[in-house]
Amino acid sequence: MQVSSMKFKATAHVKLHDARLQENLAKLKPKFVNARRNSLSEVDDFEATRAAGKAIRDRALDNLDVWLEIFERNAAARGATVLFAENPADVNALVLEIAARHAVRKIVKVKSMVSEESALDHAIEAAGLQVVETDLGEYILQINDYEAPSHIVGPVLHKSKDEVADLFAKAHGTPRKTGVEELCREARQVLRQHYLTADMGVSGGNFFVAETGSVVLVTNEGNATLSTTLPKVHVAISGIEKIVPTLEDVATLMRLLPRSATGQSISNYVDIYTGPKGEGEHHGAEHMYFIVVDSGRTGILGSEVREALRCIRCGACMNHCPVYQNVGGHSYGWVYPGPIGSILTPMYVGLEQAQELPAASTLCNQCGVVCPVMIPLPDLQRKLREQAFSRGLRPWYERAALKAWSFVALRPGLYALATRIGVRVMKLVAGRDGRIHRLPIGAGWTDGRDLAAPAGRTFRELYRARGAR
Amino acid sequence: MATPLTDPRAARDAVLARVRSALKLTGDRGAARAAAEAYLAARAQGPRPRIDGDLTERFVLRAGHMASTVERLADRSAVPQAVARYLDALQLPPALAAQQSRAGVCWPEFAALDWAGAGLAIEARPTQGDDRLGITGCYCAIAETGTLVVLSGPDTPTATTLLPDTHIAVLAPDRIVAGMEDAFALIRRERGAVPRAINMISGPSRTGDIEQTIVLGAHGPFRVHILLVG
Ligand code: SF4
Numbered sequence: 001m002q003v004s005s006m007k008f009k010a011t012a013h014v015k016l017h018d019a020r021l022q023e024n025l026a027k028l029k030p031k032f033v034n035a036r037r038n039s040l041s042e043v044d045d046f047e048a049t050r051a052a053g054k055a056i057r058d059r060a061l062d063n064l065d066v067w068l069e070i071f072e073r074n075a076a077a078r079g080a081t082v083l084f085a086e087n088p089a090d091v092n093a094l095v096l097e098i099a100a101r102h103a104v105r106k107i108v109k110v111k112s113m114v115s116e117e118s119a120l121d122h123a124i125e126a127a128g129l130q131v132v133e134t135d136l137g138e139y140i141l142q143i144n145d146y147e148a149p150s151h152i153v154g155p156v157l158h159k160s161k162d163e164v165a166d167l168f169a170k171a172h173g174t175p176r177k178t179g180v181e182e183l184c185r186e187a188r189q190v191l192r193q194h195y196l197t198a199d200m201g202v203s204g205g206n207f208f209v210a211e212t213g214s215v216v217l218v219t220n221e222g223n224a225t226l227s228t229t230l231p232k233v234h235v236a237i238s239g240i241e242k243i244v245p246t247l248e249d250v251a252t253l254m255r256l257l258p259r260s261a262t263g264q265s266i267s268n269y270v271d272i273y274t275g276p277k278g279e280g281e282h283h284g285a286e287h288m289y290f291i292v293v294d295s296g297r298t299g300i301l302g303s304e305v306r307e308a309l310r311c312i313r314c315g316a317c318m319n320h321c322p323v324y325q326n327v328g329g330h331s332y333g334w335v336y337p338g339p340i341g342s343i344l345t346p347m348y349v350g351l352e353q354a355q356e357l358p359a360a361s362t363l364c365n366q367c368g369v370v371c372p373v374m375i376p377l378p379d380l381q382r383k384l385r386e387q388a389f390s391r392g393l394r395p396w397y398e399r400a401a402l403k404a405w406s407f408v409a410l411r412p413g414l415y416a417l418a419t420r421i422g423v424r425v426m427k428l429v430a431g432r433d434g435r436i437h438r439l440p441i442g443a444g445w446t447d448g449r450d451l452a453a454p455a456g457r458t459f460r461e462l463y464r465a466r467g468a469r
Numbered sequence: 470m471a472t473p474l475t476d477p478r479a480a481r482d483a484v485l486a487r488v489r490s491a492l493k494l495t496g497d498r499g500a501a502r503a504a505a506e507a508y509l510a511a512r513a514q515g516p517r518p519r520i521d522g523d524l525t526e527r528f529v530l531r532a533g534h535m536a537s538t539v540e541r542l543a544d545r546s547a548v549p550q551a552v553a554r555y556l557d558a559l560q561l562p563p564a565l566a567a568q569q570s571r572a573g574v575c576w577p578e579f580a581a582l583d584w585a586g587a588g589l590a591i592e593a594r595p596t597q598g599d600d601r602l603g604i605t606g607c608y609c610a611i612a613e614t615g616t617l618v619v620l621s622g623p624d625t626p627t628a629t630t631l632l633p634d635t636h637i638a639v640l641a642p643d644r645i646v647a648g649m650e651d652a653f654a655l656i657r658r659e660r661g662a663v664p665r666a667i668n669m670i671s672g673p674s675r676t677g678d679i680e681q682t683i684v685l686g687a688h689g690p691f692r693v694h695i696l697l698v699g
């Protein structure tokens with residue numbers, strides 16, 4: 001996928017004035033946020049479960065080489081082929097090689113963020129094969145000329161049903177439908193034919209289970225089940241970090257994932273696939289492949305933001321993020337939006353291409369509080385900000401301003417004097433209503449809102465006055 | 470087998486080497502391997518919600534939350550009549566009337582039931598994709614979440630749970646376990662290894678992709694009806 005994360009500010013500006021997007025984003029809160037909160041009480045001790053989820057992910061990451069070897073051994077013992085991809089290009093090449101090997105013409109695909117990283121669909125089409133996205137949201141994006149997803153759980157969260165209705169009428173050549181239910185039924189009919197005629201199913205993998213050499217797939221639509229049960233070949237693609245040791249660990253993580261994602265106690269379809277189909281079985285893939293992807297993950301593993309690899313892609317951090325709630329997913333400019341995207345994107349595509357993302361945060365820690373595997377997202381954002389600063393990536397005026405500020409802040413007398421003058425000037429500028437409507441050097445702030453003016457005296461002055469009383 | 474895949478070994482070794490260098494792990498990994506094997510053997514469980522009272526009651530309650538419906542029957546011979554009653558009672562808009570069809574498929578274990586006597590045309594074969602009604606059993610069920618657990622096998626064609634418009638599952642109450650962990654333990658105990666597919670099904674197929682409006686029957690069944698027999 002093309003990276004446009006450096007345009008964060010410009011895109012965010014446009015999105016803030018996109019009335020339809022704002023309307024759709026406004027629904028996030030009542031739906032996802034409240035549903036999540038209501039579902040937590042069913043787990044007697046959600047915090048202890050979060051801690052257990054964190055421990056499971058850390059256990060796998062701390063000795064990832066060993067767990068990968070165990071996974072590989074057990075998957076191979078069941079007749080699956082385990083392949084490793086070092087980079088996005090490898091992922092695409094492997095999928096195409098597998099397709100060629102089994103004379104595949106049509107591929108049905110289950111939503112996979114890893115395959116978005118390498119723009120797999122484009123590679124498949126460039127090779128002259130057909131690929132059909134089966135997650136309803138991803139399908140809508142595909143027929144809209146591969147529009148980018150805006151949320152990792154609800155990829156078309158930004159679209160209204162009218163837009164979808166126009167798209168379907170155009171793509172399917174059918175009379176335009178108006179109801180959400182009719183639209184879903186139309187997509188069902190179109191996709192059903194593809195499931196029945198595809199030669200290969202390509203899925204992501206919510207988890208790879210080391211104990212059994214299996215992949216876990218979680219959906220509500222059931223599209224993963226169909227895509228991996230009907231075609232003769234199944235390829236499951238996921239990152240090296242998606243390993244969990246045991247099925248018991250899967251059970252624990254499944255108490256966290258659906259609740260954090262959509263507020264459901266369980267997703268409608270949780271599938272665990274191990275190896276190709278056995279003797280006498282009617283349904284199921286005859287050939288099973290795993291593609292285990294690095295594509296920058298080892299870089300994160302060895303970095304100070306390693307904890308980001310615990311992520312189980314639930315989307316809670318973006319659902320709860322005040323920045324995401326206002327600018328939507330497209331502003332982030334790559335596969336992963338929201339707080340987790342602000343860590344993963346700079347790490348995968350380079351900080352110089354995405355340094356705006358960790359900066360676009362209020363550090364309010366809503367994300368850190370809700371993350372089911374306790375990733376301290378604001379801490380990681382702060383670390384990337386530090387890196388951006390120390391590598392000289394920030395603009396000259398920002399660096400100069402920080403230097404000036406630190407010079408003053410290290411000299412208490414000077415600091416007191418400067419702030420005393422500062423707050424008085426600001427109060428004067430603000431005038432009678434106590435608000436500053438325009439800041440000459442802070443137009444970025446005052447364009448969208450007023451700045452409340454200081455009271456006219458500094459905190460230290462007020463404190464001293466109070467102490468004297 | 471056709472064309473070999475390009476040098477899968479090289480990429481594997483490179484990735485594992487990068488993992489080790491990222492983790493600053495050098496030398497013998499024997500101790501880590503032993504610790505991992507010990508963890509696998511221990512099968513440690515995380516915190517689990519307490520489930521008070523009867524597992525069947527809890528299952529029925531939670532299945533309902535996931536939009537499955539449940540009916541209790543005294544014995545297996547009552548299944549065909551119950552299926553017919555269920556179909557008759559469906560209130561479907563004209564556009565969906567075809568879904569009320571009395572023809573469908575079932576797993577072989579139900580082949581001998583008196584379907585014709587209940588006015589149903591049920592064939593004991595795997596679904597091909599255009600059947601309206603699919604009748605299956607299930608391996609066990611999970612009370613905590615109201616989930617059916619289906620294991621793949623020659624006599625349990627899994628797509629029959631998924632392709633038909635209506636999925637009817639027959640479940641024996643003594644196969645209801647408390648949590649997912651217990652289902653896995655049962656599989657290990659009775660089967661040794663996991664089958665090709667473990668499909669855990671909680672209610673009908675659904676989507677919320679368009680305007681976060683929930684619609685049932687996204688790709689799989691529009692409805693899941695569970696017959697608790699015994
Ligand atoms: S960072 Fe945490 S909250 Fe965000 S998607 Fe990943 S697991 Fe969910």
